[in-house]
Amino acid sequence: MNDSPVLRLRGAAFTHPGGTGVSGLDLDIAPGEAVALIGPNGAGKSTLLKGVLGLVPRTAGTIEFGARTSDAGAGPSHAANGMVGFLPQSADLDPDFPISVEQVVMQGRYRGLGLLRWPGRADRAAVRDALETVGLAELAKRPFGELSGGQRQRGLLARALASDPGLLLLDEPFNGLDQPNRDALVETLRALKARGVAVLVSTHDLDLARRVCDSVVFVNRTQLASGPVDDVLTLGNVQECFEGVEVEIDEHTLVVPGHEGH
Structure with missing residues (x-):
């Protein structure tokens, strides 16, 4: 290493x-x-x-x-x-906003996508890997607002990890x-x-x-x-x-x- x-x-x-x-x-x-x-x-x-x-x-x-x-x-x-990936003390996500756990984590890929480019196979793989790392792979399709506070924290960590920092x-x-x-x-x-x-x-x-x-x-x-x-x-x-x-x-x-x- x-x-x-x-x-x-x-x-x-x-x-x-x-x-x-x-x-x-x-x-x-x-x-x-x-x-x-x-x-x-x-x-x-x-x-x-x-x-x-x-x-x-x-x-x-x-x-x-x-x-x-x-x-x-x-x-x-x-x-x-x-x-660099960053998990802040408090997140700016509204738990009532209709967005899935998977979509929240995909936000970590947007910085590298650029304008007018949709997420591709590598982006989806990075999201899956991040969710598996934090133990939330089975909840990928669940609305983010339905997670417990601790699960939301882990979801936001997955968002930080999705950019492969x-x-x-x-x-x-x-x-x-x-x-x-x-x-x-x-x-x-x-x-x-x-x-x-x-x-x-x-x-x-x-x-x-x-x-x-x-x-x-x-x-x-x-x-x-x-x-x-x-x-x-x-x-x-x-x-x-x-x-x-x-x-x-x-x-x-x-x-x-x-x-x-x-």
């Missing part, structure tokens, strides 16, 4: 026009590697993911996809060319899922890693980070720590990142005390 990074950030900062953002980012993600992006709400996790997609301006540092690098101030990244960005994908759907999503991510897909997943669930991910990046408006899960997922780093806020550990929600309490 090629170990050259799929994504590399060096001194990167992504800043909204209003001035909020996240900075000091140094990150490498190799093919088949899953990295947990951990921090409290408002820490800049979503901003980082949207920055990688070119949806939030990069105001410092460099970003590299494969062999292509761009400096701060350059135009939007070429992440939108199909290399080398890098998958997931923004708090486990929020609101029951245990069976959480387990199904974990197994899906493990299967994607085995296929060589790189994964960057934002979460505040430390147990899920341990179950799925190889490396961890702690952020709270800036990068605080990064490295292998066993080395970096420590009480000290959790205290620094989550001081005074809630965090999920082994399916329990705790308020992390500050350093002065220890």
